[in-house]
Amino acid sequence: MIAPPHDPALALKLLCDPTRLRILGLVERAELSVGELARALEMAQSRVSNHLRVLREADVLAERHAGRTTWLSLAPLDAAPGGAALLARLWAALRADLPALPEHRADVERLERVLAERAARSGEFFDRVAGEWDKIGVDFATGQARQRAAAALLARESVVADLGCGTGWYARALAPLCSRVVLVDRSQAMLDEALRKLEPLPPGVRVEARRGELDALPIVDGELDGAVAGLVLHHLAELDSAVREIHRALKPGGRVAIVELAPHGEEWMREALGDRALGLDPRDVLRALERAGFQHVTLESLEDRYRPHVPGDDPEARAALPLYLVRACKPARA
Numbered sequence: 001m002i003a004p005p006h007d008p009a010l011a012l013k014l015l016c017d018p019t020r021l022r023i024l025g026l027v028e029r030a031e032l033s034v035g036e037l038a039r040a041l042e043m044a045q046s047r048v049s050n051h052l053r054v055l056r057e058a059d060v061l062a063e064r065h066a067g068r069t070t071w072l073s074l075a076p077l078d079a080a081p082g083g084a085a086l087l088a089r090l091w092a093a094l095r096a097d098l099p100a101l102p103e104h105r106a107d108v109e110r111l112e113r114v115l116a117e118r119a120a121r122s123g124e125f126f127d128r129v130a131g132e133w134d135k136i137g138v139d140f141a142t143g144q145a146r147q148r149a150a151a152a153l154l155a156r157e158s159v160v161a162d163l164g165c166g167t168g169w170y171a172r173a174l175a176p177l178c179s180r181v182v183l184v185d186r187s188q189a190m191l192d193e194a195l196r197k198l199e200p201l202p203p204g205v206r207v208e209a210r211r212g213e214l215d216a217l218p219i220v221d222g223e224l225d226g227a228v229a230g231l232v233l234h235h236l237a238e239l240d241s242a243v244r245e246i247h248r249a250l251k252p253g254g255r256v257a258i259v260e261l262a263p264h265g266e267e268w269m270r271e272a273l274g275d276r277a278l279g280l281d282p283r284d285v286l287r288a289l290e291r292a293g294f295q296h297v298t299l300e301s302l303e304d305r306y307r308p309h310v311p312g313d314d315p316e317a318r319a320a321l322p323l324y325l326v327r328a329c330k331p332a333r334a
């Protein structure tokens with residue numbers, strides 16, 4: 001082949017070969033080594049080399065040498081004079097129809113794999129896909145594998161309660177980490193909803209739903225290793241009896257975590273969300289815990305915000321109320 005052909009018949013002859021068209025279709029997408037190209041075409045290198053020689057002689061392919069590797073790409077045909085410009089025009093007319101080649105789709109899929117393997121080897125692959133990884137690379141049927149691996153690091157023989165559980169957000173976080181979760185709420189409908197949302201349960205966990213009041217917990221003395229009370233204390237008429245009940249229900253050394261709203265002025269929450277108090281002063285919570293006999297009582301503000309929907313015409317309207325966490329420990333027996 002005379003390179004690059006001015007003669008239209010020769011130029012057509014050069015491109016009148018499915019393998020050459022497939023090669024051009026691939027090197028147009030990415031610069032490839034000869035080995036990578038052969039893998040993307042699923043052909044022996046010796047067979048590919050003959051075609052490469054023809055295309056190289058016609059200046060259709062550009063070569064770059066790095067160490068022992070020769071990298072191939074489509075020559076910038078547009079910028080080339082004479083015969084190369086003729087090839088450029090022909091190629092521009094043909095490339096849109098490459099999908100009509102029977103092998104094209106498989107070529108492109110293999111090319112993607114070849115490029116992914118190259119990127120994985122160089123370590124850049126995960127850098128590139130980090131932002132997308134949860135969409136493309138993570139599909140676990142149940143999520144059990146991760147839950148069990150995480151739970152394997154912790155003492156799992158614990159019994160915990162989600163007090164005023166509502167729809168069971170805390171119970172869902174706790175279930176993979178312990179052996180028994182006790183749901184307590186005064187509303188049977190909430191208990192049913194929480195149970196439903198806990199399905200499927202992680203293996204080896206028992207969940208019990210017990211309807212009852214925080215100031216008369218349906219829990220025997222010392223049954224719990226831990227208890228969480230999330231946004232429930234502000235529903236109570238007074239704190240002391242509920243906090244004493246939590247103390248009674250915990251084992252010596254057991255812990256309680258309380259999430260509450262700081263005092264706020266959103267009056268509408270009384271009616272719309274059934275709130276009795278508009279938040280709680282954290283000092284009142286700390287004092288009630290200490291009065292009940294808890295130790296190591298600590299207070300932390302949380303970066304989180306409680307964002308209930310504000311009733312009205314705007315479906316997007318939400319409050320953003322500060323939250324705090326109080327932790328405390330029932331003293332271990334001396």
Ligand SMILES: C[S@@+](CC[C@H](N)C(=O)[O-])C[C@H]1O[C@@H](n2cnc3c(N)ncnc32)[C@H](O)[C@@H]1O
Pocket residue numbers: 163164165166167168169184185186187190212213214215229230231232235236
């Ligand atoms: C605001 S919801 C919080 C639910 C859940 N803890 C959360 O953070 O998503 C309050 C829940 O406490 C329950 N509750 C209110 N007063 C209660 C009481 N005295 N005893 C038991 N449950 C109560 C309600 O039925 C409701 O399900």
